[in-house]
Amino acid sequence: MTAVxxxxxxxxxxxxxxxxLLAAVHAPLGAYMARVYSSPRHLRAERLWYRVVxxxxxxxxxxxTYLMSLLGFSLVSVLVLYGMxxxxxxxxxxxxxxxxxxxGAWNTAVSFTTNTNWxxxxxxxxxxxxxxxxxxxxxxxxxxxxxxxxxxxxxRGFARSGTDARIGNxxxxxxxxxxxxxxxxxxxxxxxxxxxGVIQNLDPHxxxxxxxxxxQQSLGGPVASQExxxxxxxxxxxxxxxxxxxxxxxxTPFTNLVEIFLLLLVPFTLPRTxxxxxxxxxxxxxxxxxxxxxxxxxxxxxxxxxxAGPGAAPQAAGAAMxxxxxxxxxxxxxxxxxxxxATSTGAVNASHDSLTAPGGGLVLFNMLLGEVAPGGVGAGLxxxxxxxxxxxxxxxxxxxxxxxxLGKKIGRREMTLVALYVLTTPALxxxxxxxxxxxxxxxAGLQESGPHGLSEVLYAYASAANNNGSAFxxxxxxxxxxxxxxxxxxxxGRFVPIALVLALAGCLARQAVVPATxxxxxxxxxxxxxxxxxVAIIVVGLTFIPVLSxxxxxxxxx
Amino acid sequence: MASTTVASDLATLTRHTLAGLRMLxxxxxxxxxxxxxxxxxxxxxAFPWQASGSLVRSDGSHTTDRSEAVGSxxxxxxxxxxxxxxxxxSAAGDxxxxxxxxxxxxxxxxxxxxxxxxxxxxxxAELEGVDPADVPADAVTSSGSGLDxxxxxxxxxxxxARVARERGLPVADVEAAVEAHTxxxxxxxxxxxxxxxxxxxxxxxxxx
Numbered sequence: 001m002t003a004v005x006x007x008x009x010x011x012x013x014x015x016x017x018x019x020x021l022l023a024a025v026h027a028p029l030g031a032y033m034a035r036v037y038s039s040p041r042h043l044r045a046e047r048l049w050y051r052v053v054x055x056x057x058x059x060x061x062x063x064x065t066y067l068m069s070l071l072g073f074s075l076v077s078v079l080v081l082y083g084m085x086x087x088x089x090x091x092x093x094x095x096x097x098x099x100x101x102x103x104g105a106w107n108t109a110v111s112f113t114t115n116t117n118w119x120x121x122x123x124x125x126x127x128x129x130x131x132x133x134x135x136x137x138x139x140x141x142x143x144x145x146x147x148x149x150x151x152x153x154x155x156r157g158f159a160r161s162g163t164d165a166r167i168g169n170x171x172x173x174x175x176x177x178x179x180x181x182x183x184x185x186x187x188x189x190x191x192x193x194x195x196x197g198v199i200q201n202l203d204p205h206x207x208x209x210x211x212x213x214x215x216q217q218s219l220g221g222p223v224a225s226q227e228x229x230x231x232x233x234x235x236x237x238x239x240x241x242x243x244x245x246x247x248x249x250x251x252t253p254f255t256n257l258v259e260i261f262l263l264l265l266v267p268f269t270l271p272r273t274x275x276x277x278x279x280x281x282x283x284x285x286x287x288x289x290x291x292x293x294x295x296x297x298x299x300x301x302x303x304x305x306x307x308a309g310p311g312a313a314p315q316a317a318g319a320a321m322x323x324x325x326x327x328x329x330x331x332x333x334x335x336x337x338x339x340x341x342a343t344s345t346g347a348v349n350a351s352h353d354s355l356t357a358p359g360g361g362l363v364l365f366n367m368l369l370g371e372v373a374p375g376g377v378g379a380g381l382x383x384x385x386x387x388x389x390x391x392x393x394x395x396x397x398x399x400x401x402x403x404x405x406l407g408k409k410i411g412r413r414e415m416t417l418v419a420l421y422v423l424t425t426p427a428l429x430x431x432x433x434x435x436x437x438x439x440x441x442x443x444a445g446l447q448e449s450g451p452h453g454l455s456e457v458l459y460a461y462a463s464a465a466n467n468n469g470s471a472f473x474x475x476x477x478x479x480x481x482x483x484x485x486x487x488x489x490x491x492x493g494r495f496v497p498i499a500l501v502l503a504l505a506g507c508l509a510r511q512a513v514v515p516a517t518x519x520x521x522x523x524x525x526x527x528x529x530x531x532x533x534x535v536a537i538i539v540v541g542l543t544f545i546p547v548l549s550x551x552x553x554x555x556x557x558x
Numbered sequence: 559m560a561s562t563t564v565a566s567d568l569a570t571l572t573r574h575t576l577a578g579l580r581m582l583x584x585x586x587x588x589x590x591x592x593x594x595x596x597x598x599x600x601x602x603x604a605f606p607w608q609a610s611g612s613l614v615r616s617d618g619s620h621t622t623d624r625s626e627a628v629g630s631x632x633x634x635x636x637x638x639x640x641x642x643x644x645x646x647x648s649a650a651g652d653x654x655x656x657x658x659x660x661x662x663x664x665x666x667x668x669x670x671x672x673x674x675x676x677x678x679x680x681x682x683a684e685l686e687g688v689d690p691a692d693v694p695a696d697a698v699t700s701s702g703s704g705l706d707x708x709x710x711x712x713x714x715x716x717x718x719a720r721v722a723r724e725r726g727l728p729v730a731d732v733e734a735a736v737e738a739h740t741x742x743x744x745x746x747x748x749x750x751x752x753x754x755x756x757x758x759x760x761x762x763x764x765x766x
Contacts, residue, residue, distance in 0.1 A: 007750075010743055010747050010750075013746075013747035014747050014748050014749075017745070017747060017748070049584065052580075052584060053577065053580045053581050053584055054577065054580060055577050055580075055581070065570075065574075068570055068571055068574045069574045069577070069578070071571070071574070072571055072572075072573075072574030072575035072576075072577065072578040073574070073575075073577075073578035073581060073582065074578075075575055075578070076575055076578045076579045076582055077578075077582060080579075080582055080586075122658065122659070122660075124656065124657050124658075124659065125657050125658065133590050133591065133594045134586050134590030134591060135590070137589065137590060137593075137594065138582075138585055138586050138589045138590040141585070141589045142582070142585055142589075171577070171581065174581070175581075178585070178589070183588075183589070183593065186593070187593075187597070190597045190600075191597075191600060191604070194597075194600070194601045194604070194605045194608055194609055195604075195605055195608065196608070197608045197612055197632055198608070199608070199609055199610065199611050200594075200597055200598050200600075200601035200602075200605075200609040201598060201601070201602070201609055201610055201611075202598060203610075203624075205656070205657065206624055208613075208624050208625075208627050208628070208629065209628065210628055210629050210635040210636070211616065211628050211629065211635065211637070211642075211756070211759060211760065211763070212635075212636065212637060212638065212639060212642075214635070214636055216629065216633075216635055216654065216655075216656055217655075217656045217657050218611060218613070218624045218627070218630065218656070219611065219633075219656055220611070222594040222595075222597065222598055224597060224601065224609070225593060225594040225597040225598070226594070240659050240703075241658070241659045241660055242650075242659035242660060242661065242702060242703035242704065242705070245659075245661070245701070245702030245703045246659050246703045246705065247632040247633055247634075247703060247705055247706070247707055248611065248630075248632055248633065251612070251632050252744060252749070253743065253744040253748035253749020253750070254744045254745070254748060254749075256748070256749060257744075257748055310666075311666030311667055312666070312667050312669075312672045313664070313665075313666050313667065313668060313671045313672050313675060314666055314695075316672050316675040316676055316679075316698075317675045317679075317695040317698050317699050318693075318694065318695040318698075319694075319695035320666065320695075321695040321696050321699040321701075322661075322662065322664065322666075322671065322675075322699040322700065323661040323662065323663065323699075323700070323701070323702050324699075324701065324702055325701050325702045325703060325706050325708075326646070326696050326701065326706050326708040326709060326710055326750060326752045327706075327708055327749050327750060327752050328702075328749055328750070329749060329750030331750075332748070332749045332750070333702070348702075349702060350661070350702045351661035351662070351663050351702055353661075353663040353664070353665055354661060354662065354663060354664060354665065354666065354671075355666070356666050357665075357666055357667065360665075360666075447663065447664075448664075448665050448668060452665040452667065452668070455665075472663070474663040474664070474665065555665075555667060558667065
């Protein structure tokens with residue numbers, strides 16, 4: 001009898017393979033992305049691109065102009081996608097599906113434009129190939145690139161000094177994020193996924209006769225190309241309803257690892273890019289250390305919860321296999337669940353509603369943390385940098401000095417923006433949840449009553465406001481009440497923080513650099529990393545402990 | 559003053575929105591058409607069987623033609639005959655409905671789920687003639703997709719005696735077929751060991 005069982009050893013080894021792969025690409029990809037966003041040279045194809053689109057990629061924009069470009073682009077993204085969804089029956093490759101109703105189209109258009117990918121519909125029963133490819137997958141690319149652009153703009157705010165609040169050019173950042181980072185990586189990833197068995201064709205869904213003579217629909221679709229960017233851009237919108245639990249989206253443990261690697265790749269690498277761009281790689285290490293620490297703790301606890309399998313149903317069955325696929329098992333499902341909620345992906349390879357009570361609480365906590373460990377592409381980095389400002393501010397209060405971060409003074413204006421940022425998503429989550437549990441159409445959507453019902457609603461608004469998009473599947477969200485209110489939560493949860501981040505970037509870019517003195521708090525040491533992790537947990541803890549107590553905590557104790 | 563600022567802000571936003579529209583149209587051509595169509599071409603040339611859905615004929619051989627296929631090795635289908643290995647329970651539509659992939663989404667304390675698990679456990683134990691305590695978890699729980707094509711080696715093991723009896727085969731022959739269609743963890747550490755139900759059943763049909 002060995003002390004540690006084979007499944008536990010395999011679970012640890014599987015996580016270590018993932019860590020090794022991420023570590024191997026960390027430095028080269030981080031440096032490459034830093035060059036992408038700082039090089040003054042355009043590729044020849046990009047110059048042609050800018051001429052066709054008629055934008056000037058070299059005009060340095062003030063933060064207000066940068067924000068206008070970003071909002072203008074996102075506005076047309078919502079409108080065009082809304083139009084495509086409404087008019088689906090008139091588009092080619094619609095597989096006979098009709099247009100979405102107004103509330104549903106609004107929800108989906110906002111959902112994909114905000115990098116959330118909340119889905120109230122089932123892909124295989126509602127969305128044709130053209131809507132998937134040219135509508136949803138396009139937003140998978142560009143919404144990810146928008147998030148990266150906002151993060152890079154904030155980093156430039158720290159790195160630059162004495163400008164009149166100029167933080168780069170949105171059109172250039174948006175384009176390069178797609179053409180130099182997301183598209184090349186997606187090409188490679190799609191080929192790997194196809195080799196593993198993910199389908200890629202333009203066939204409709206047609207019937208075949210099974211061995212026992214029944215009829216089953218054989219599914220078609222350009223799935224691998226969409227699956228690649230779905231994970232890489234931390235989007236998460238499944239081609240099929242079962243998302244990455246569907247065997248045609250995620251057929252083997254190998255493709256499962258590829259998908260988890262893809263969704264962690266950019267979020268875990270951007271801290272390196274940040275370190276390079278601010279001229280001090282140690283600052284990147286500190287941010288990476290905090291995110292990696294929080295992620296590891298969450299993964300260890302969730303894996304333990306799923307493998308231990310507490311709760312009446314897992315105990316009756318012998319293991320927490322309800323809602324999980326055989327090929328992934330407990331560990332492969334826990335790893336995916338943590339990776340998808342710690343980033344803002346929201347893809348799922350198992351039913352989160354059927355996770356054990358502590359497991360479900362932990363993945364909910366990942367989202368409530370504001371998705372900073374490591375968070376969505378771009379969104380995770382700017383979220384963590386905002387928390388770093390809070391941390392230096394608190395440290396400044398303790399020693400009675402004006403706080404500084406990366407040579408920039410954190411004054412009243414900066415702190416106001418940061419405080420508003422920190423308050424935005426919790427306000428959306430708590431107000432949304434409160435409204436849903438007092439309104440009759442909100443309560444009508446619940447599958448379960450009592451604490452698990454509250455968890456379902458809290459999870460839904462946490463997922464929407466944090467732009468995650470995963471669901472405790474039990475909630476029936478395809479009703480006008482949830483479609484409209486979640487749409488508002490997704491929209492505000494995306495663009496209010498981005499506007500505050502760009503305003504902060506503008507403030508910082510205007511400042512002169514304060515030289516470091518012996519009294520300056522070093523922000524690359526373990527002491528600061530510990531403070532930053534503590535701040536992240538305390539901020540979310542103080543905000544959400546009451547509602548978490550009534551939901552997952554009560555459930556875990558019962 | 560204020561109204562002119564608002565007007566000029568609106569004009570600026572309109573200008574940016576129009577630039578955004580042109581940008582989005584070009585992105586749609588590149589990312590929404592060129593990229594997926596190019597990948598489809600690559601898939602059909604380099605991985606035609608996988609890209610078409612890993613379809614098999616009734617003798618277990620690979621095909622890309624749906625009209626001669628009896629299923630996909632990646633997608634569960636119902637097997638109710640006693641001579642067949644049975645897949646996991648399915649919450650996809652009325653069971654194994656590929657147009658309604660889904661999990662049950664029932665919570666870990668849900669009394670209906672607990673009751674369903676107990677019921678399935680008794681049914682499986684009776685069918686296979688084993689003690690309810692020996693029925694593995696995957697046999698009594700519905701999967702994440704409702705289309706899980708595989709079962710655990712433990713669930714396959716308790717079905718061997720029944721399948722051998724129904725087919726009039728030596729138990730060792732059926733055990734060997736299970737063994738041949740069991741995959742270990744990918745690269746030794748990824749995922750879990752598993753048995754593909756359709757491949758196994760077709761192999762038994764084809765050989766006997």
